[in-house]
Each structure stands twice: as structure tokens, then as C-alpha cells.
Amino acid sequence: MSGIGRFLEFSVRTADILESLHFYKTLGFAELEIGDMWPHKYAVVSDGELNIGLHERDFDAPAITFVQQDIARHARSMSDHGFEFSFMQLDEDAFNELGFPDRDGHMITMLEARTFHLSDGDESDSQCGNWFELTLPVRDALRAAQFWAPIAPTLLEMREEPTTHMRFGADGVPLGLSESIAVEVPSLCFKCHDRHALMGLLEQNGMAFEKFPGFEGAFVAIKAPEGTVLFAFEEDFLGEKYEVDESGDVRDFPR
Numbered sequence: 001m002s003g004i005g006r007f008l009e010f011s012v013r014t015a016d017i018l019e020s021l022h023f024y025k026t027l028g029f030a031e032l033e034i035g036d037m038w039p040h041k042y043a044v045v046s047d048g049e050l051n052i053g054l055h056e057r058d059f060d061a062p063a064i065t066f067v068q069q070d071i072a073r074h075a076r077s078m079s080d081h082g083f084e085f086s087f088m089q090l091d092e093d094a095f096n097e098l099g100f101p102d103r104d105g106h107m108i109t110m111l112e113a114r115t116f117h118l119s120d121g122d123e124s125d126s127q128c129g130n131w132f133e134l135t136l137p138v139r140d141a142l143r144a145a146q147f148w149a150p151i152a153p154t155l156l157e158m159r160e161e162p163t164t165h166m167r168f169g170a171d172g173v174p175l176g177l178s179e180s181i182a183v184e185v186p187s188l189c190f191k192c193h194d195r196h197a198l199m200g201l202l203e204q205n206g207m208a209f210e211k212f213p214g215f216e217g218a219f220v221a222i223k224a225p226e227g228t229v230l231f232a233f234e235e236d237f238l239g240e241k242y243e244v245d246e247s248g249d250v251r252d253f254p255r
Contacts, residue, residue, distance in 0.1 A: 004151045005068030005110055007172030009044060009053035010134060010188065013061035014226035017041045020054050023224050026205055028126035033117040037095050044116040048124065050131040050188065053115070054226070060086065062186050062228065063099065063107040064134065064173065071096050071112045081150070103147045104138045106186055127201055128222070129192035132236050133167060135176040137183040141166050144177045157238040165216075167238055182215035187229040191236055195219060198232060 014020040021043050025031060029045035029052070041056035053065065068074050072090050075098055079085075086107070088098040096112040125131075138144040141164040149155070152170035159165045163179040176189070192198055202209050202222060213221035216237035222230040 004074070004108065005066035005171065007170060008065045008067045008111065008114060009051040009116075010186075010228075011053040011055060011059075011061060011063040011065045011109060012224075012226050012228050013059060014054050014056055016225065017043055017054050017056040019225045021045065023207070024052065024054075024126075026207075027128055027201070027222075027230075028124075030119060032119055035115050035117070037113070037115045042115070046119065047126045047128075047131060048119075050134075051116070052188075052228070060099065060101075060107045063109040064170075064175070064186075065109040065111060066171070067112070067114055068110045069112060071098065071110055074110070102136070103144055104136065106136050125193065126190075127192075127194075127198050128188075128190040128230055128232055129194075129198075131188060131190050133174045133176040133189040135178050135183055135187045135189055135231075137185065137187075138177045138179060141177045141179050148175065148177065159238055165238065178215075180215055182213055185227070185229055187221075187231055189218075189231045189233065192219075192232040192234060195232070195234060 021031065024045040029047055032044040032046050032051070034042055034044055043054045045052050045054070055061070075088065075090065083100055085098050085100045090096050090098070097109060099107055099109045101107055145166055148168050152168040152175060154169035155166065156169050156174060157167040165179070166177045168175045199220065202220070208223040210221045212219060213231070215221070215231055216233065218231040218233050220232045222232065224230065
């Protein structure tokens with residue numbers, strides 16, 4: 001089975017979209033122009049690599065959202081492979097979407113088209129630095145990998161100590177599976193270029209943060225108004241690439 005589409009955004013639910021929008025813009029994210037697909041209040045912020053969709057509505061969030069243009073055909077293929085959908089809307093007169101959870105309950109959403117426009121300008125990193133991973137807390141990384149490997153077939157990096165951590169390439173999103181108890185919700189990880197400047201910005205603006213939160217050497221965990229957690233590091237905690245075999249396969253995960 002092929003991948004689930006191109007990564008679009010990390011979709012989060014907010015009770016006050018203006019408050020969340022102000023938070024991310026203060027950190028240096030740029031607001032993008034949105035389309036008219038959604039009836040609810042919606043905004044997107046970006047650093048040029050990571051797009052965060054702010055949705056002022058109730059839904060199973062956060063969600064990792066992908067664009068799959070041939071969504072109906074792909075839904076049939078996924079059903080044949082045993083995927084069970086939490087919701088599905090496939091109609092010629094509607095904006096088509098579907099969603100399904102992974103084995104740890106994290107929501108994955110597929111849409112038939114983009115919901116915002118990419119900027120013509122050259123976005124630079126936010127004050128958080130270079131985004132390098134969307135991290136999912138999992139009970140068992142190897143078991144979680146059995147789910148993700150068919151739809152995100154590239155294993156980028158892997159580490160077994162001190163806790164198992166695996167990073168997959170899911171067509172536009174570096175996706176981490178972490179057994180660390182310090183990761184409680186799907187979180188965003190950044191390699192920060194200027195630690196002192198970031199800490200000064202957080203303190204100056206009264207943002208919620210925790211120093212040295214205990215995750216892989218992160219020097220700060222920042223909490224957005226809607227609850228999203230952003231970890232900042234001085235270095236990527238996974239340095240070595242995982243070896244692939246001669247066929248190009250990274251690993252066979254037992255079913």
C-alpha cells in the first residue's frame with residue numbers, strides 16, 4: 001500500500017484562535033493565506049517547513065493531516081488492508097475527508113485538497129529554531145512502528161537507549177515514536193539556534209514554559225494557549241542514520 005499523501009499541517013483545536021495566533025506570531029511564525037473549505041474559524045502559521053493549523057471547533061485533536069487527492073480510491077485500499085476509520089466523508093458535492101487513529105489513539109486525517117496557500121516569500125525558522133520532528137508518545141515503539149511502517153515506509157533514525165525512539169519519514173513530516181514519559185501529548189521538536197534569545201522572548205512575553213522538562217536533553221518545553229507543547233533543543237537527540245539493506249528496505253516489522 002502506498003503512503004497516505006503529502007503532509008499538510010499539524011491540526012490543533014483552540015478555544016480562542018486569536019490568542020493562539022498571537023502566541024505563534026510572537027514566536028516568529030508567519031500567518032498564511034487560507035482557503036474557504038472550512039465553515040469554522042481557521043488560521044495557519046508556518047516557519048516554511050512546519051505548518052500548524054488552528055481550528056476553532058470541536059474535533060479529535062491534535063491530528064496529523066495529509067493531502068491525498070485520490071482519497072476515495074485510497075480509502076478503499078486502506079479498508080482492504082484492515083484500517084478502520086473514525087469518520088469519513090466521500091461525496092462529489094462535499095469537501096472529502098477521513099480520519100483514523102493509530103494504535104496509541106493519535107488521529108490521522110486525510111483531505112482531498114490543500115486548505116491554505118503556501119507563501120511566495122522565503123520563510124525562515126521561528127525563534128524556536130529548525131523544526132526536526134513531530135513526536136508521538138507511544139506505549140511500545142516497536143508495536144507502534146508495525147502500524148506506521150506500511151504508510152510511512154522510510155525509517156530515518158532509531159535508538160534503543162535510554163528509551164526506545166524511532167523516527168519515520170511520512171512524506172513531509174519527520175515522525176517520532178517515543179516511549180519517554182516526559183512526552184505526554186503529540187509535540188513539536190526544534191533545534192534552537194539561540195537559546196538565550198528564545199528564553200528572553202518567553203520571559204519577556206510571559207509565555208508558559210518549563211525549563212529542562214526531562215525529554216532527551218530539551219532545555220525548555222513551551223506550552224501554547226491551546227495546549228500544544230514545543231520542545232527546544234541545542235542539538236537533535238538522534239544523530240545516527242539507520243542503515244538500509246541492499247534492497248532499500250529499512251526493516252521488516254513483524255505483523
